[in-house]
Structures are given as C-alpha cells and as structure tokens.
Amino acid sequence: MSIDTATTDSESQTDAKPKRHRRRTSKPGLSLIALGEPLVWLTGGALVLCVTMIVGLLALVLYWGTFTFWPLPLIRVELADGTIRMGEVTRSESYTISSDVVGNMNPDLAAAANGLLGGRDSGETTRRLFRTGNFELTNEDFNWVSAFEIKEGSESKPTWGVVLERIEWGRFYGEPKEFALRHLREVAPPEEELASVLRFFEANRWRLPPDDFAEFDKAIVPITAELNAARAKSVTAFLAGFDAASGVRGEATLDNRQVVAIADLGGDQNVEEFVQVWEGAEAAWNKFQEFHNEVRRRYRKRRSLEKHEVGKVNRELEDARLNLKLVELDNETAILQQATELASLDFTINAIEQSRRETAELVATIVKRYQTKPEVVKFARQLQAAEDADIEQQLQTPVTRREELRAELAQTPEAVQTEVASFLKVNEEAVKATAEIQLEIDKLNAENDRYQLRLVTADGIDKAHALSEIVRAYVPNQLTLGGKAGVYFSRWGEFLADDPRSANTEGGVFPAIWGTVAMTLIMSLFVVPFGVLAALYLREYAKAGIVVSAVRIAINNLAGVPSIVFGVFGLGFFCYFFGAYIDGGPDKAGVTPWPASSWFMLLAALAVTAVGAFIIGISGSRAHPASASSWKQVASRTSIALWVVATVLVVLLLFTTPFFEGFYRAHQNNPKFGKGGLLWASLTLSLLTLPVVIVATEEALSAVPNSLREGSYGCGASKWQTIWRIVLPHAAPGIMTGMILAMARGAGEVAPLMLVGALKFVPELPVDGIIPFIHPDRSFMHLGFHIYDLGFQSRNSEAAKPMVFTTTLLLIALIACLNVSAVALRARLRKHFGSGQF
Incomplete structure (x- = not known):
C-alpha cells in the first residue's frame, strides 16, 4: 500500500506541474538539407517573387492608367531660334548629346548646344516632351524640347492658355482672341x-x-x-x-x-x-x-x-x-x-x-x-x-x-x-x-453655326472653331484643385459612356466595354454546359481504357494550342463554312448538294440505322441475367457504333440537302453570318476555354466523397438521380472555379478576335431597339483588341500610350468584376454544400 500511495502522490505532483512547450530540436546528425529548411526558404522566396511581379504590374498599370485624365498645366517656352512652343509636358528624360548631332542643327540651336558642350564631344542634358497639338496647322502632335534650346527666362505659364478637346484633329492649344x-x-x-x-x-x-x-x-x-x-x-x-x-x-x-x-x-x-x-x-x-x-x-x-x-x-x-x-x-x-x-x-x-x-x-x-x-x-x-x-x-x-x-x-x-x-x-x-x-x-x-470661338496659337496663327465641334475646353493654369477634379471625372465619364474619336486616341470605349462583357457572357453560356457534360461523362460513365485516355490527352493538348490557331479555325469553319451555309445553303458553303433521290436514300439509311441502334440498345439493357455479361457488352458497343454512324449521316443530310438554300440568300454582297461576328467569336473562344472547364469539372467531381454516392444508392436512387441531386450540387463550387478561369482567359484573348469579328470601330451595337433586338451576326469592339489597336496601329503613338494603360486598367477591372461575381456565387454554393472541396 505504501508503494502505491507514493506512486500516486508522485503522479499527482507531476500532474500539478505546469506543462512547458519545448522547442523542436534537431536530431543529432541531421543536416538542414535533410530537414528541408532551404526548400522552405526557396518556396517562400518564389512566392514573394511572384507576388512582387504581379503587384508591380498592377501598380504600374494603376499608376499610369489613373493619371491619364488628370489635366496638366500649360507651359509656354521660346527657343533659341525664335520658335515658340506651348503645350502640356507629358514626360521628361535625360540624354546624351554629341557634337555630331549639333552639326545638323540650325545655327541658333547649334550655338546653344555648343555652349552646353564647351568643346567636349558629348554632354548630358535633359529634355521634355511637349504635347503641342494643333495638328491641322503643324502636322505634329508632340515635340521634344531640350533644356539648352530654351531661352533663359522665357518659360512661363500663360494665364489664358486654353485646351480644346475636339471631335476631329485632336487637341488645340491657344489663347482666346474673340467670340463671334x-x-x-x-x-x-x-x-x-x-x-x-x-x-x-x-x-x-x-x-x-x-x-x-x-x-x-x-x-x-x-x-x-x-x-x-x-x-x-x-x-x-x-x-x-x-x-x-x-x-x-x-x-x-x-x-x-x-x-x-x-x-x-x-x-x-x-x-x-x-x-x-x-x-x-x-x-x-x-x-x-x-x-x-x-x-x-x-x-x-x-x-x-x-x-x-x-x-x-x-x-x-x-x-x-x-x-x-x-x-x-x-x-x-x-x-x-x-x-x-x-x-x-x-x-x-x-x-x-x-x-x-x-x-x-x-x-x-x-x-x-x-x-x-x-x-x-x-x-x-x-x-x-x-x-x-x-x-x-x-x-x-x-x-x-x-x-x-x-x-x-x-x-x-x-x-x-x-x-x-x-x-x-x-x-x-x-x-x-x-x-x-x-x-x-x-x-x-x-x-x-452661329457660334464661333477664335483662338490664336503661340505662333500667332488665328484659328476659328465652331462650338459644336468642341467637346471640352478649359483654362488649365486657372484651375483650382476642384476644377481639375471636375475635368478629370468628366473625362472618365466620357471614357466609360461615349464612343471613341480621333482614331480611338480620345473619347470613350463604351462599345468596347459592351462587346467585351457580351462576348464573355455568351462564351460562358456555351462553354460551361458542354464542358460540364463532357467532364460528367468522362468521370461518371466512361470506362477507363485507351479511348478515354486518348480523349483526356487530347483535351490537355488542346489547352496548349496557340490561340491564333483557334482564330483560323473559327474563321474557316464558323464564318466561311457554317455561316455561309446559314446564309445561302450548301452552295454558298462550297458543298455540292446531292440529287434528291440520293438524298432520300441516305435519309432512309439514317432511319434504319437509328431504329437499329435503339432496338439493340433496349434489347441489351433487358437481356436475361444469365447472358447479360456477354450480350449486354456486345449490344452496348454495337448501339454506340450505330449512333455514331447515325450522327454522321445527320451531318451529311444537313450539309448536302438540295432543299435548303439558306435563310439570307438576298445578302449576297454583304453576308450576314458568313463573316465575323459576336456569335462566332463567342463560339471560337468557347473552344479555346473548353479544356479549362472540363479539367476543373473533373477535379470537382472526383472531390465529391464516395460516401455520398453510396448513401444515395443505398436509399434506392439511380445513377442519374445520384448525379443530379448529390454529385452535381456538391461539385458546383468546383464547376464555378472552371467557369471563372474560362472567363478570365476568354476575356483577355485578342488574337482569335482579330479574325472572327472584332473591329477597330463599329457604328452599331449587337443589341438595339430594332427587331429582333439581338443581332449576333454583327461585328463588335473588344477592349483587348482596342488595346492592340492603340498600341500598334495608332497614328499618334504618344497620345495613344496613356490610353493603352487606361484601357488595360479598365479591362482588368472588368474581368475582376466578372470574376468577383462568380466567386460570390461559388461561396454561396460552398456554404450551402459544406462538403465541397473548392
């Protein structure tokens, strides 16, 4: 008894002592590499690098895109040769000037440059880029002005310097002279x-x-x-x-x-x-x-x-x-x-x-x-x-x-x-x-036409402007902070709600916003149902084998095909073949219609094939259990083969019919569907993003616990009832993940759209008040294509550069809004089905 009591007292004293958390110590003989410490730092560093790159890119776009519309002061300078420049300073930089360049200058500017060099072969100086506008008078929008070119004390901010933003010819800089x-x-x-x-x-x-x-x-x-x-x-x-x-x-x-x-x-x-x-x-x-x-x-x-x-x-x-x-x-x-x-x-x-x-x-x-x-x-x-x-x-x-x-x-x-x-x-x-x-x-x-404002430029040239052609005018050097904010938000309002002008370098992008959203949503309506059905069959019905493996490999490889290839396919198949078939029948699509007798014979063959596939499939499903293992397998394969043949015959019947001449035969010189349009662009991008949806949906279906399926079967539910009521609801968050990824990729694609419907400018939206109100055959504007056009097709690259950043910022914000909406819906589904893994 004494031994037991002592043991009990010792255990009680031990329990009474507070527990101490000991630091994890390395086992003797184990190196840091064995413990994985360098890999932890490596993975953490990779994460930091990725986040830094993403945040840096977004910060760059945000900075340049946000300040594009902020009004700048108007600067007036006189150069050494007597030339006067007046405009907005958009940027400045340092550069090296050499004596070889000085030899090509006029005498006055050369003298100023030689004064800077002081007998040296080269020297450092700064220069500023002036947006001088007045293109119809000077054939120039921007001019570089070096520091040594400016006469000392000539730089000023004119009190009555006015900036006119016009419907045509871009901006005009001058001082008001008279109003008529x-x-x-x-x-x-x-x-x-x-x-x-x-x-x-x-x-x-x-x-x-x-x-x-x-x-x-x-x-x-x-x-x-x-x-x-x-x-x-x-x-x-x-x-x-x-x-x-x-x-x-x-x-x-x-x-x-x-x-x-x-x-x-x-x-x-x-x-x-x-x-x-x-x-x-x-x-x-x-x-x-x-x-x-x-x-x-x-x-x-x-x-x-x-x-x-x-x-x-x-x-x-x-x-x-x-x-x-x-x-x-x-x-x-x-x-x-x-x-x-x-x-x-x-x-x-x-x-x-x-x-x-x-x-x-x-x-x-x-x-x-x-x-x-x-x-x-x-x-x-x-x-x-x-x-x-x-x-x-x-x-x-x-x-x-x-x-x-x-x-x-x-x-x-x-x-x-x-x-x-x-x-x-x-x-x-x-x-x-x-x-x-x-x-x-x-x-x-x-x-x-009764109203006219006359301005005089810095060079002394008079120019009259009709008030109807002036979109916006302000005196930048007299603007208060509130006035600058007013101009800033006015420009943003025009950018979001108006049509582009001045070769897309000014004005708004409303048609492009509308086209981007409409195309993305229509693409989602096509790709999500077909992607989910394909993934559902591959995961729930198809038996593992060579064919299924080949299909999965093909889907994964399809994700690596360049997007321009999808654009070429969309142009050739959707526009020139299928669209031409809708417009003018087989002849317009380049297919020779069959004679009526041959076509009806093919129709009879289709009927026989379909009936045979149906009968064989039914007989196989109702076979006696004793012979089910062999006959059911043969019947199933035969039925599938016959249905494939029937599908091919249906396609042949449709595209070789002598009884269809198209819905829009009268549109011969101006095809309706036989050209690029919103519908074909959406279908092309649906093919592009289909692998994303299929893979994400398969992962979501595989993440649904088998216990849920077994419980449903135990309650007497069929396979389809289990899929419809149990599997799909629990996999819905994962399916939404696939849709989010598809929307993000599809909304940012440009190369396919250049071939299947996106244009620099369209006068009409695909939706208007004209019956049938929705016109999927019309071409459209897209923010991604708009960015490409501004960056590489614009006459005035310097004026287009800030608009590139602003449009990019808008595209990122638009995609973010679409994704946030989908994420919110996914969160609600996840909350409702707690076992979802996405």
Whole structure:
C-alpha cells in the first residue's frame, strides 16, 4: 500500500506541474538539407517573387492608367531660334548629346548646344516632351524640347492658355482672341416674294431673243427698285435691334459673304447676318462658357437624328430591297436593277414636275401683282412658255424609259409586280422622310453655326472653331484643385459612356466595354454546359481504357494550342463554312448538294440505322441475367457504333440537302453570318476555354466523397438521380472555379478576335431597339483588341500610350468584376454544400 500511495502522490505532483512547450530540436546528425529548411526558404522566396511581379504590374498599370485624365498645366517656352512652343509636358528624360548631332542643327540651336558642350564631344542634358497639338496647322502632335534650346527666362505659364478637346484633329492649344455670335436676318414674306420674282427673271433672261434684252432690262427696273426698298427697310429694322455695347464689335455679312463694318454699310446692300464680336480673352471665354452646353445639346440631338431616325429609314429601304432581291431569286428574273432604275426615274420626274409647279405658281403671283405693268406680265408668260418647252424636252427621255420599264414589269409574275410596287412605295416614303429629317438637321446645324470661338496659337496663327465641334475646353493654369477634379471625372465619364474619336486616341470605349462583357457572357453560356457534360461523362460513365485516355490527352493538348490557331479555325469553319451555309445553303458553303433521290436514300439509311441502334440498345439493357455479361457488352458497343454512324449521316443530310438554300440568300454582297461576328467569336473562344472547364469539372467531381454516392444508392436512387441531386450540387463550387478561369482567359484573348469579328470601330451595337433586338451576326469592339489597336496601329503613338494603360486598367477591372461575381456565387454554393472541396 505504501508503494502505491507514493506512486500516486508522485503522479499527482507531476500532474500539478505546469506543462512547458519545448522547442523542436534537431536530431543529432541531421543536416538542414535533410530537414528541408532551404526548400522552405526557396518556396517562400518564389512566392514573394511572384507576388512582387504581379503587384508591380498592377501598380504600374494603376499608376499610369489613373493619371491619364488628370489635366496638366500649360507651359509656354521660346527657343533659341525664335520658335515658340506651348503645350502640356507629358514626360521628361535625360540624354546624351554629341557634337555630331549639333552639326545638323540650325545655327541658333547649334550655338546653344555648343555652349552646353564647351568643346567636349558629348554632354548630358535633359529634355521634355511637349504635347503641342494643333495638328491641322503643324502636322505634329508632340515635340521634344531640350533644356539648352530654351531661352533663359522665357518659360512661363500663360494665364489664358486654353485646351480644346475636339471631335476631329485632336487637341488645340491657344489663347482666346474673340467670340463671334451670328444673327441671321429673317427675310419677310414680301421681300422673299420680290426676291423670288427677280431671281426668276434674271435666271431665265437667256431664254429671250437678244433683241428683247433692252426692253426686258427696262421692265424689271421697278422690281429691282421695289426689292431694294423693301430690303433696305428690313435691314434697317434688323440692325436697329442691336444696341452698341462696350467691348462688342458689330459686323455685317453680305450676300456675297463679304464682311463689312457697320459704319461702311451702304443703304442698298443685302445684309444676310449681323455678327457680334466679343474681343479679348476674358470676354471671349465667358461667352464661350455661356453658350457651349446649349450648342452641345443641339449637336447630340443632331447625332441622334442621324443615327436613329435616318438609320431607321435606311433600314426600311434596305429591307425592301432585300425582299425584292429574294423575289428575284425565287422567280429567276433580274428585277432589282430595273426597280431601282424605276425608282430613280420617278424621283427625277417628280423633281422636274415640282419645278414646273413652282414656276407656274410664281408666274401666277407675278400676273396678279403686276396687272398694271403688262410688259412684266408679257415677259413672265414668255419665260414660262420657254421653260415649259425645256421641261417637256427634259421629261421626254425619263418618261419614255419609265414606260418601257413598266411595260417590262407588266410581263412578270404577279408576285414580282406586287413586290416591285411595295419597293417603289417604300422608296418614295423614304425620300420624303429623309427630306423631313434632313430639314430638321439643317436647322440644328444652322443654329449651331452661329457660334464661333477664335483662338490664336503661340505662333500667332488665328484659328476659328465652331462650338459644336468642341467637346471640352478649359483654362488649365486657372484651375483650382476642384476644377481639375471636375475635368478629370468628366473625362472618365466620357471614357466609360461615349464612343471613341480621333482614331480611338480620345473619347470613350463604351462599345468596347459592351462587346467585351457580351462576348464573355455568351462564351460562358456555351462553354460551361458542354464542358460540364463532357467532364460528367468522362468521370461518371466512361470506362477507363485507351479511348478515354486518348480523349483526356487530347483535351490537355488542346489547352496548349496557340490561340491564333483557334482564330483560323473559327474563321474557316464558323464564318466561311457554317455561316455561309446559314446564309445561302450548301452552295454558298462550297458543298455540292446531292440529287434528291440520293438524298432520300441516305435519309432512309439514317432511319434504319437509328431504329437499329435503339432496338439493340433496349434489347441489351433487358437481356436475361444469365447472358447479360456477354450480350449486354456486345449490344452496348454495337448501339454506340450505330449512333455514331447515325450522327454522321445527320451531318451529311444537313450539309448536302438540295432543299435548303439558306435563310439570307438576298445578302449576297454583304453576308450576314458568313463573316465575323459576336456569335462566332463567342463560339471560337468557347473552344479555346473548353479544356479549362472540363479539367476543373473533373477535379470537382472526383472531390465529391464516395460516401455520398453510396448513401444515395443505398436509399434506392439511380445513377442519374445520384448525379443530379448529390454529385452535381456538391461539385458546383468546383464547376464555378472552371467557369471563372474560362472567363478570365476568354476575356483577355485578342488574337482569335482579330479574325472572327472584332473591329477597330463599329457604328452599331449587337443589341438595339430594332427587331429582333439581338443581332449576333454583327461585328463588335473588344477592349483587348482596342488595346492592340492603340498600341500598334495608332497614328499618334504618344497620345495613344496613356490610353493603352487606361484601357488595360479598365479591362482588368472588368474581368475582376466578372470574376468577383462568380466567386460570390461559388461561396454561396460552398456554404450551402459544406462538403465541397473548392
């Protein structure tokens, strides 16, 4: 008992002592290499290196892409040779100048360079890159300016230096000189009537015999005097409406576009407009700010009319032409050219008849107005008769040709005549609608043309700018921090929501954003279902063997094929073969259709093959257990072989049918699906990313515990029920991982898109308000291709360089947003199915 008690006390004392965590010590005789310590440091260093490279790349893109739109100050310098440069300094660098280079400079700059060298063969100096703009005047956008070239004390920041961002020609740098506001004189009806009468007489004077010229000139003298009196009264009233203001200069523009000061204006001169001119930088800039937003609103309205209203009319006309072309193909008659000529003749004849009616109305007005002056009435009727004779002669040829065409059309089938009549009606309505829209566009243009800002460059060259062509203007050297932020965010808004301009070096990338997102989502809709089904069969149904191993090897090798190869395949198969088949049937795709008898024989063979495959497959599944092991295997293989043959026969039947001539036969010169487009680009990238989805899905399926499958089978579920209700839900996070990887790779690809649909600029998006609203056949813009175009196809590489970084930043952010959305969905699935391994 004493021994047991002592032992117990000893154990209790030992338990009462606090536990100490001893440091792990190396066993004697083991080296650091055996313990793996160097490998730990090596793997950690590799991780740090990878993270540093990724973070460094993202930091570089973020830095340059973020500051692209920040407004820079405007610098003005005078060089030693008297040249003046004014612009934004985009970057600076140090370089070495040698005496050999100095010999090619002009004398003034050479003297400055020799002063820097001081007799040495070379010397270090700095230079800055000025963005000087004004390309239409200098044919240059950027200029390098070395430090030694600048006159001492000549560098300054002009207070009123202005930056104009324009629709065309890029940026313009200058100082405001004056702002001009044109006021058009409204011509009263009496004056317009007199002017029309006088124009009629003067324009047709040549129709009279030379002996009547003297009498004619005498007869229209009172009309001229009456017009001058009415015009002088109107001009006086018009000019009286403008009060003289300090700092405002008034000018009158005559009908011959001559500009005359108000003091030099004669009483009989035809003033078309009065121009108010605000002189001085501050006054001109204030007026510009007052009217610019209003002018831009009218400009956007005009662009909307041109894009939507005129576009709608053109589409209706094009649809009518295509319908007529289809009827022409169905009836094997060359009718489209005749109908087009007939429409042109109708337009010409209507225009001539309209001119005759206007002349008749004008002569009736002359007769009524000058009843007391018979010589005027006599000449008016005489000129009308002469003009009518000319009109009859002008109408003779088109009317005769029109009757010939109508006679030819009368010999065609009734369906052709009906379609021609519909085409002519649509064409007539299109002409009227276009004229009305163009009238509204002309009014907007005339109103916008009233406003003009004149700038003077650093070289002293004057340049007038219409306000409608100025996208944005600011005085950089007067901007506060808030003002700079306003310009910065305004540029970002334009970049995200507007179309590109100036050869993609300015403006926005909204079409490219839309195209990138749409293509990526459509690609995901194609690649995920097919990739999951393929992986599901390989993992759950296919038996291990040579065929399955070969398929897996092929899938893995497919991931290493260069992306341009996929682009060539997409161009050849999807665009030139499958798309051409959709447009014009087998003939358009380069396949000779089979004769009807042979085609029906092949159809019968397909029916026999499919029925045989079905019967053999059913009989094998219902075989007696005693013979199941042998017969079931033979039946299964035979059934699969027959189904493969049936599939091949279906493809042959589709592409050799003599009964299909395409859905868009009328689009012969402008293929609809037989060219690159959004659909074919998405399918091409689906093939490119298919191995990623298959491999990720297989890994996800293999990660589902077998105990879940066994439990499902134990509850009486079939294999498909187990896959659908147990395996796929638990593998969904892994499938989402594959989709994320596919989206990330597909969204950044460029090479295939260059061949299958991506363009530098597209006027229309694949989705709009036109039935059927979605147009997968249209080409599209893509951010990746936009980056390539900016970096390697731009005329102005220096201006494109910052846009490359900004577009890259946007593409990275866009892919990140798509991936974050998918990751969030994957996290929800993982939370719901806790046993998921991804």
